[in-house]
Amino acid sequence: MPRSDAGRDPGRVTGLALDPEIITALQSALPRIAEQTVAAVTIEVPSYSRAFSGRMGRNIETAVRMTLGALVQIAARTEDSIHASPLPAALDAAYELGRGEARNGRSTDALLAAYRVGARASWREMAATAVSGGLPALSVARFAELAFAFIDELSAASIAGHEDESATSGRVRQHYLDQLGQKILTGRSDDTLIAGAERANWQPPSTLTAVLLPIAQTRGLVSRFGESTLHITEDLPEVDASDSLALLFVPDMGGAARAELMQRLEDRTAIVGPPREWMQARSSYDRALRTRALVPTGTKGPVDSDDYLVQLILTADEQALADLRQRTLAPLSDLRGATAERLEKTLLSWLLHLGQRDRVAADLYVHAQTVRYRMSQVRDVYGDQLNDPRTVLELIVALSASE
Incomplete structure (x- = not known):
């Protein structure tokens, strides 16, 4: 030089x-x-x-x-x-x-x-x-x-x-850190990841948590989370480059530290995945990416993917869910559309409130007698199936997917 x-x-x-x-x-x-x-x-x-x-x-x-x-x-x-x-x-x-x-x-x-x-x-x-x-x-x-x-x-x-x-x-080390982040995302072998960490002089943490957010909002975050944070701004899997998203892999933010992580992100539009063993951190990224698709447009502040677990499960296999809905809700298929929709909402509330009519009425903003009338219609089409625990579980899953 x-x-x-x-x-x-x-x-x-x-x-x-x-x-x-x-x-x-x-x-x-x-x-x-x-x-x-x-x-x-x-x-x-x-x-x-x-x-x-x-x-x-x-x-x-x-x-x-x-x-x-x-x-x-x-x-x-x-x-x-x-x-x-x-x-x-x-x-x-x-x-x-x-x-x-x-x-x-x-x-x-x-x-x-x-x-x-x-x-x-x-x-x-x-x-x-x-x-x-x-x-x-x-x-x-x-x-x-x-x-x-x-x-x-x-x-x-x-x-x-x-x-x-x-x-x-600094430039050389950052280059190696960028390579390591990409290797984690592409699911390289454990030996390759360990060699990449050693080349970058990067001490692996116990876990990494994926944080997905706009590139413009990453400023200052790496210093907040420490030098072990991996910062990736290019070639994010299943993300269009025009979305201008960045990914941070933040070390050791599981358990009680997760609340601290969310607090540090309070002024950012971020999606936070679950903590994962560092070599399996791609799964945290995948969870954050799937959660992003479920978050309503215009949502402000950080979003914890843990708050979307039910929706994530329900949408994990959309074809299977469609098949379950078709089979489980078949008894209501002969009813008029508006009637079937009212009975579906009433049945879901009834199952979630354990048959407590007054709470169902409050939930649906209707009179208790209306709840009684609708549930009598439901029993007419389902009969004894409402006493079967498996049917009840399938109904809750199928009806929840329409909410």
Whole structure:
């Protein structure tokens, strides 16, 4: 990956033409200065206390010594030197350092703190060495300006590397998460899903709950539900692209947490499926999709698919339901349409209210005597079948489907 040159000002880092004796003294002191610089960073920046230990610590000392050596080389140059400056190579190394720190999970704050502490510690020793070698006060000031301009350039390159790596890693991980969501939707094998989760560095939850809602209403939801939430906006099965729907697979929202989920969605037009074991989350999506077809147009706020279980069951096999209605309601088929419809409503209310005439009358907004008259008509056509539990169950299912 090429190094970003944003913010660079090469003109700030120019040579001082230091005397050879001072250059020799500084070069001789570099191992000691590097060791003291690493020690200072280790003590003052907690994020690096373990990173700089053991063999890694020795490697870091070597890198610091080489970086400070580049600074000494720049200081030794004249402004019109024809030799190539060591600055570009040092900046490339700083850029790669920033990328590595991003991969190791350390923040830019920690990286900048390390630069600040390192600059202070190394300059103190370098200045002392240069002054001991007879460097005049005016030259010390110019050397300080050069040293801190050099550190500024290095830190800027490292931050650029850190930001580029973070952005790239984030895009790559999101790509893998998108792939995982699609694999769950397409019912891939358990081994494939586990491999996809590992590739995305995604810790599988116990369950996933499907939330189906307009793409425009997904803003901010992933942050509400956590980074483990899968967010899918393309190629949703059985959904027309023109519907502009998105799917969230929200982790661990079963049991008591379901009420919290519904509350967080209170300002969204969402359909919420049931919690399912994460590799079987397609069934939660299917439930949400089927519920969507049952929800009245214009419904506001989130819809819990659990509230539609009866309707979902009744519409699971529409042909079977039609056959049940035809067979179970056959005794009423010879009656006029309006009469049959009134008797169907009365019979359903009668069965649901366990034959309590006054409650049936209140439910239908009719007189109790009307209920009595209608039920006598029903008994005329059904006879003793109304005493058969199986017939009663079939009647309730068949009549409920027409409500």
